[in-house]
Amino acid sequence: MKITIIAGARPNFMKIAPIIEAIATASEQGAEINYRLVHTGQHYDKKMSQDFFEQLGIPEPHANLEAGGGTQAEQTANIMVRFEQELLANPADLVLVVGDVTSTMACSIVAKKLNTKVAHVEAGIRSGDMTMPEEINRIVTDSITDYFFTTSEVANNNLRNSGINEDRIFFVGNTMIDTLLKQMPNFKQPEIWKRASLEQGQYFVLTLHRPANVDQDQQLKVLLQEIVNLSQGLPIVFPVHPRTATMLSKIGVEAPNLHLIEPLSYLEFNYLVQKAKAVVTDSGGITEETTVMGIPCLTLRESTERPETCTIGTNELLGTDPNALQPAMEKLFSGNWKKGQIPELWDGKTSQRLIKHLLNLIEPELVA
Numbered sequence: 206m207k208i209t210i211i212a213g214a215r216p217n218f219m220k221i222a223p224i225i226e227a228i229a230t231a232s233e234q235g236a237e238i239n240y241r242l243v244h245t246g247q248h249y250d251k252k253m254s255q256d257f258f259e260q261l262g263i264p265e266p267h268a269n270l271e272a273g274g275g276t277q278a279e280q281t282a283n284i285m286v287r288f289e290q291e292l293l294a295n296p297a298d299l300v301l302v303v304g305d306v307t308s309t310m311a312c313s314i315v316a317k318k319l320n321t322k323v324a325h326v327e328a329g330i331r332s333g334d335m336t337m338p339e340e341i342n343r344i345v346t347d348s349i350t351d352y353f354f355t356t357s358e359v360a361n362n363n364l365r366n367s368g369i370n371e372d373r374i375f376f377v378g379n380t381m382i383d384t385l386l387k388q389m390p391n392f393k394q395p396e397i398w399k400r401a402s403l404e405q406g407q408y409f410v411l412t413l414h415r416p417a418n419v420d421q422d423q424q425l426k427v428l429l430q431e432i433v434n435l436s437q438g439l440p441i442v443f444p445v446h447p448r449t450a451t452m453l454s455k456i457g458v459e460a461p462n463l464h465l466i467e468p469l470s471y472l473e474f475n476y477l478v479q480k481a482k483a484v485v486t487d488s489g490g491i492t493e494e495t496t497v498m499g500i501p502c503l504t505l506r507e508s509t510e511r512p513e514t515c516t517i518g519t520n521e522l523l524g525t526d527p528n529a530l531q532p533a534m535e536k537l538f539s540g541n542w543k544k545g546q547i548p549e550l551w552d553g554k555t556s557q558r559l560i561k562h563l564l565n566l567i568e569p570e571l572v573a
Contacts, residue, residue, distance in 0.1 A: 206567050208240045209297040209316075212266070213247035213284070213308025216490050218257035219471065220303040220326060223383035223556035225263060231560050238564060241295055245284050245308040246271040256470040260391075261384060268295075277307065277338055284311040292319055298567055299324055302346065303380070305510075310342040317349045324563065326380060328353035329360030332510040336416075339489075343510070352566060354559050357513045357548060377558040378550030381490060382497055386553035388472060395473035401440050401464050405480040408439050414446040415487040417525050418505055424525070425449075426456040428505065431527040432485060433460040435534040442477060444469050483537055485530075492520040497551060501542040503533050519545035 208228070212221050221242070228240050244266035257263070270287040272280060284307065292300070292315060300316035302309040303326040313323050325346050332340050347353065353369060355361050356379040364374050397403070411432065419425050432441060441463050445453060453465065469477070478484055478494060483501040486492065489511055495502035496518025504522050514520035519542070523529040536542055550558075 206236075206238045206299070206564070207297045208238065208563070209292065209295070209300045210240050210242050211245065211288075211300065211302045211308055211312045212242065212263075213245040213272075213312075214306040215257060216304050217306060217308070218261060218263065219384040219490075220380045222261040222263050223380050223387065224301070224303075224326070224559065227556035227560040230557075231564065236564055238560070241268070241297065242266045243288065243291055243312075244269045245288065245312070246273060247280065247284065247306060247308045260470055260472050261388070272308075280307050281311045284308055285315050288312050288315045289319070292316065292321065297321055299563070301326065303327055305330070305339040305343045305346070307338070307342060310345045313346045313349055322351040322567075323349065324352040324354060325350040326354045326559065327356055327360075329355050329362075329364040329374075330357075330510040331360075331363050332506075332508045334508045340510070352563070354562070356551075357511075359512055375559070375562045376550065377562065378552060378555035379493060379548075380555045380559065381493060382551040383553050383555050385475070385494055385497055388475070389479070391472055392476035392479060393470070393472040394476055395466075395469055397442055397464060397466050398477075401442065403440055403442070403477075403480075406482050408481055409436060409441045410474075410477050410481045410484045410486075411441050411443040412446070412484075412486045412488055412491060413443075413505070414448050415506065417507070418487050419446075419449045419452050422452055422456045424527075425452055426458055427527045428525075428530075429456075429458040429463070431530050433458075433463055435530055436462060437538065438462055439482065440464060442466065444474065483542075492518070493551075495519055496545055497547055499545060501537055503530070503537075513548045517546050517548050519543060 210221055231238050246269050268291055272283040299322045301324045302313050316323050328347055334340055353364055353374045355376050361374055361376055413419055443465050445465050479498050484495050485503045487505045492502050492511055492514040496514045502520040504520055507524050509522055515522055523533055
């Protein structure tokens with residue numbers, strides 16, 4: 206079985222690393238399976254890409270499409286044109302895509318038009334927010350996918366409700382948590398730890414990049430001021446996403462306890478998360494990691510595609526109104542934040558289950 210694995214952007218890398226490892230293990234045990242890793246180049250900044258490959262032990266990609274940036278349409282078109290050439294030159298039995306970035310959707314479309322089967326890892330998640338490019342990517346990808354590998358029963362139900370047959374849905378767990386659990390012993394203290402005199406449980410980690418929070422200068426300014434005002438003077442470490450840096454330079458919010466830093470590597474960032482008092486974010490993936498690490502998470506979004514982090518885990522969805530921060534911070538400082546539990550099958554063995562299913566699915570078809 207020949208599998209082409211797609212990696213496009215930072216959120217993908219944590220998800221493909223354990224899948225590649227599981228393929229290598231299966232091959233060593235006699236399974237006829239190999240892979241070709243294609244990096245689309247959607248994220249081309251070293252901190253956003255190359256560091257992850259090095260730290261997570263991901264082999265060098267067999268191909269880098271170097272699709273680069275541009276608008277949503279330009280990036281999608283570049284990836285599709287270049288991946289079509291790649292797949293024609295190197296045919297596969299299956300194209301495996303992960304997550305919900307532009308590369309996920311673009312490569313799925315190319316594969317299906319070349320009559321190649323598609324497996325979607327992290328299928329079925331939905332936020333219900335059609336203003337998010339990621340939501341469109343999810344819906345389009347799942348509308349043409351052959352095999353759906355899911356992280357939760359919520360995702361399973363989303364797929365069932367859209368008419369997907371049960372025999373194409375495989376509840377395997379969360380590959381990103383495979384990586385998290387494996388890498389925990391390797392977390393690395395970042396330079397900001399000593400520079401800001403951080404202490405365990407006595408600082409916040411902040412990440413913001415969603416358009417609803419960072420594209421309007423007044424919204425971003427009020428959010429930051431409110432977070433600073435409610436932090437009781439504890440340090441706030443804010444690794445600044447490139448998207449956010451441009452707007453921050455315009456609004457000029459400063460505070461003695463607000464530390465704006467460059468994006469961190471995976472091992473450094475999660476070192477901070479694991480030891481933080483809480484995380485304030487508008488990310489999706491970070492809410493999964495905080496849930497597994499038992500760290501309170503305050504999410505500044507109106508909806509989430511990962512509701513299990515709220516119903517089971519340590520996450521609370523606050524919305525984008527800065528006024529929602531005060532009661533949440535009061536609950537946090539009073540010691541009344543929920544403890545949370547780890548969702549089913551988020552156990553570090555997801556990738557093994559996933560590859561076992563793929564072998565059972567594809568091998569009989571190849572023989573036939």
